[in-house]
Amino acid sequence: xxxxxxxxxxxxxxxxxxxxxxxxxxxxxxEQAVVPKYISYELFTDMIAISESTPGPFAINMATFIGTEExxxxxxxxxxxxxxLPSFIIILLIAILGANFLKNKHVKAAFYALRPAAVGLIxxxxxxxxxxxxxxxxxxxxxxxxxxxxxxxxxxxxxILIVFAISKIFKKLNPIYLILISGVLGLIFYGLPHxx
Amino acid sequence: xxxxxxxxxxxxxxxxxxxxxxxxxxxxxxEEEVVTNKGWLxxxxxxxxxxxxxxxxxPLSVNASTYIGYKVGGxxxxxxxxxxxxLPSFVIISILSVFIIKFKENxxxxxxxxxxxxxxxxxxxxxxxRLTKKVPKEIFTYFILILIIVTTLIFNINVILMLIIxxxxxxxxxxxxxxxKIADEENIEEATCDDR
Numbered sequence: 001x002x003x004x005x006x007x008x009x010x011x012x013x014x015x016x017x018x019x020x021x022x023x024x025x026x027x028x029x030x031e032q033a034v035v036p037k038y039i040s041y042e043l044f045t046d047m048i049a050i051s052e053s054t055p056g057p058f059a060i061n062m063a064t065f066i067g068t069e070e071x072x073x074x075x076x077x078x079x080x081x082x083x084x085l086p087s088f089i090i091i092l093l094i095a096i097l098g099a100n101f102l103k104n105k106h107v108k109a110a111f112y113a114l115r116p117a118a119v120g121l122i123x124x125x126x127x128x129x130x131x132x133x134x135x136x137x138x139x140x141x142x143x144x145x146x147x148x149x150x151x152x153x154x155x156x157x158x159x160i161l162i163v164f165a166i167s168k169i170f171k172k173l174n175p176i177y178l179i180l181i182s183g184v185l186g187l188i189f190y191g192l193p194h195x196x
Numbered sequence: 197x198x199x200x201x202x203x204x205x206x207x208x209x210x211x212x213x214x215x216x217x218x219x220x221x222x223x224x225x226x227e228e229e230v231v232t233n234k235g236w237l238x239x240x241x242x243x244x245x246x247x248x249x250x251x252x253x254x255p256l257s258v259n260a261s262t263y264i265g266y267k268v269g270g271x272x273x274x275x276x277x278x279x280x281x282x283l284p285s286f287v288i289i290s291i292l293s294v295f296i297i298k299f300k301e302n303x304x305x306x307x308x309x310x311x312x313x314x315x316x317x318x319x320x321x322x323x324x325x326r327l328t329k330k331v332p333k334e335i336f337t338y339f340i341l342i343l344i345i346v347t348t349l350i351f352n353i354n355v356i357l358m359l360i361i362x363x364x365x366x367x368x369x370x371x372x373x374x375x376x377k378i379a380d381e382e383n384i385e386e387a388t389c390d391d392r
Contacts, residue, residue: 018355057255087252123328
């Protein structure tokens with residue numbers, strides 16, 4: 001039990017220590033850390049959606065959820081503590097010692113590279129999600145055109161295109177509404193064949 | 197002092213409870229609460245803090261709460277502010293966790309989630325597109341961008357490792373640029389000296 005808790009703590013400590021660029025950029029990192037060890041890929045992607053609709057940052061929501069699944073409320077505590085601690089310590093040091101180290105030219109240089117890296121991770125996140133949803137059988141490492149057409153899922157693609165169009169027409173629309181709309185579309189496209 | 201600590205806790209509890217799906221809505225709320233309502237910091241100070249909080253690892257809300265908490269109430273303040281900002285999502289997700297698995301067993305709910313998975317892709321895509329435009333259009337930054345995409349997406353190399361490598365490449369690049377600049381300046385000096 002204690003080993004599980006420590007493992008949870010450490011797994012999320014690493015996540016908390018390396019999530020730059022906020023939000024979506026940490027999806028690939030988190031996926032590598034918790035899928036399939038702690039949850040399935042499907043549940044992971046659903047948690048992304050749930051996190052968009054609930055208060056709180058993605059990292060903390062994920063830590064609490066996985067911690068609870070693993071070892072109840074204590075697990076949630078250890079996982080959440082793990083994910084929060086690195087930034088807490090680092091920021092406290094900066095607040096106490098002053099932000100001068102951020103002006104150091106080597107630190108600036110490192111961040112100059114980390115910013116495009118974070119953007120790269122967001123691109124990885126969306127590309128990976130897209131391919132796994134629309135072309136489930138495909139492995140990018142062993143790309144084959146046969147796999148491209150074999151398991152092709154049309155409905156997700158249609159929903160993606162519709163929601164994308166809506167997001168471009170109604171640019172100021174709150175993301176939560178886009179999620180609601182996509183949920184309704186899912187109900188329509190997956191549900192209708194059953195009713196008809 | 198105790199009142200201040202309680203105040204910090206409640207203020208950040210409010211911030212943690214009302215920021216759905218991400219960073220930027222939080223910044224507005226942060227400013228309203230910390231600057232306008234409580235007068236703990238000035239607008240300029242908030243901007244500095246946000247800049248720091250965006251650069252350091254970890255969620256924006258946790259970084260902000262730790263820093264502001266410390267400035268207003270020392271280490272105790274940072275602990276209580278962070279506790280406040282984390283608690284709402286901790287409680288909500290812990291409770292939700294119990295129901296999520298059960299929910300997903302329902303066919304209707306699963307159809308909604310399937311739709312939502314597609315919607316999420318649109319959200320992340322739009323974010324990725326927006327952020328990619330902001331990447332400095334230089335060889336080095338685009339190199340890092342592509343490096344991350346190729347190593348993570350296709351070869352599934354450990355993200356943490358790639359981030360460390362990127363940071364090192366950044367420092368290396370900084371050194372090379374610096375040396376080149378120094379060399380260039382020396383050349384210019386020589387050239388102007390010759391004119392005399």
